[in-house]
Amino acid sequence: MANCMIFHTQIASIMEILANAAVAEICKLVDDDYAVFRLEITQSQKENRGLRRKLQLLELKVARERAERTIRERGLASSVKILDRCRGITRGEGHLTGGHRSFVKPTGHNAWRDDQPITVDEGSGTSTQHVIVIESADAEAAGPGVKLERSEGEADPQHSRNIHTGAVAGVEPLVVMEDLATAAAPQTRTGRSITEVSGTLNAVLKSETDTETLTVTQRLLHTGSDNRSDPKRLGQERLGCPTAPGSEYLLYGIPSLRKVHSYRDPDDALETGNDLSSSYPTETGLERQTDLSRGDWNRYSSSVHSEGCLDKQGVVIDEVTVKVEGDAPLTWNVDETHLGEQYSQGRYFLDYRESLETNPNDVTHSPLEAVRNRNPVSTSMRPSDSHSGVLFDQVLNSNDRARAQAQGGGATSGNSKEKRFLCMFCNKGFSCPQKAEIHNRVHTGVKSFSCTQCHMRFSQSGNLKRHQRVHTGEKPFSCTQCQMRFAQAGHLKRHQRVHTGEKPYSCPQCEKRFSHQHHLKMHLNVHTGERPFRE
């Protein structure tokens, strides 16, 4: 018995020793890894700081030079003062490495009054670019509701963030627009490009969703749903559209919306029913159309990529709509219906057209490259503008058309004459610019047609019309075999297979047939082994 006790005691001691040794070993490993990790983090942070600093210097330098030039030309002395305050950091070496005009407004440089627009001119080229100065300080400093979501590792020059912003007293981001199309119409363009951003930051600098995550640091903040409740904001926002200084690609003109159908809450619709800019007619009498001459197409001025705003050859793309694809889900549907009506007061619209007409040609580079290299950006150009369509075509007619066709990524194959309007994102071809514009909404996320009875939005008017049957309960398609009724013709057609026994979907690997494609799809898992299919 005593031996047994001793034995157990020894065992316990050995176990304890082993445990201690294991713990010590683990701690050592953790410490080592932690030290390495800390070192890496420190190095990364240092690099980030250096890059950020460099970016600031370069951006400010460029901005200042351009602004001074512009000011000289246009006598905007106030802007000079503004920029002079940042003179201390405007000089830098190197060149812009990123593709963005957006630059960080250094902390403490609030001397840049937010209501002081800065016009930045580029020495050459003709582009209209919107540079947004972003507070580098804590996003919270920008005021409540502002989500800059800046991260420490965001110093990459190519990872800039464009904030679609309104103004907030004292801290609203400064929108700097570069108007480089001055050769054609310097004065008028200046007036357009220098845009004062005003409004409520809360309403403007708010992501559509708080959960949106962009894997890239390029980020666009846009108006949230609360915009809807603030009709006064309509027309008060000028959306900045940063551009890539180094980009030499022409920003393609994607035909935008001829008509913009504004979302409006039912209450708002009632209250502002006479607002021609906010509704459009449908068979349900819920909407009225808004002509883009009012500039509604400018609503989509959020941008993730500066390229989207670069207008190299006289094509002025003031507004950019961005749909982040891939790793960056489009969770921030632009509340396009409430943006930039100020901008839309015809003038900008017409000017835009002028700019288009100024130099519609001269396209030597395709934005495809930029699009490929970066996240897609769409520019909401004038809707269905013939120039847009031509430009649309021209862009791809230049260097990338052959590539696009070679890639076979779109509908460019076959009769390219029939489908000569190509999507800048996927190269798909369309027979007319309107089709291309509609398709482009797939990439831009533009949904101009809003249901007045719910918050649903649609990229196509027909889809909205169809959707509204959900509210009306209308089911115009009735089955002749039974009492079933359907709101969609396709549903009726599909349903009738129940009666006909038609099974149009056949498995390519066996003899089984299905009446619904979904069933076939599930069945295919039997062959792929992904998941058993039970019938």
Add this chain to the structure above:
DNA sequence: CTGGGGAAGGGGCCC
């Protein structure tokens, strides 16, 4: 199987 929505093509109307 149904409901709802996304996307694209077809075709008519107008200028």
Add this chain to the structure above:
DNA sequence: CGGGCCCCTTCCCCA
């Protein structure tokens, strides 16, 4: 007559 614009239809996907 051609292009732009718009509506409708259709197919498809997903829940």
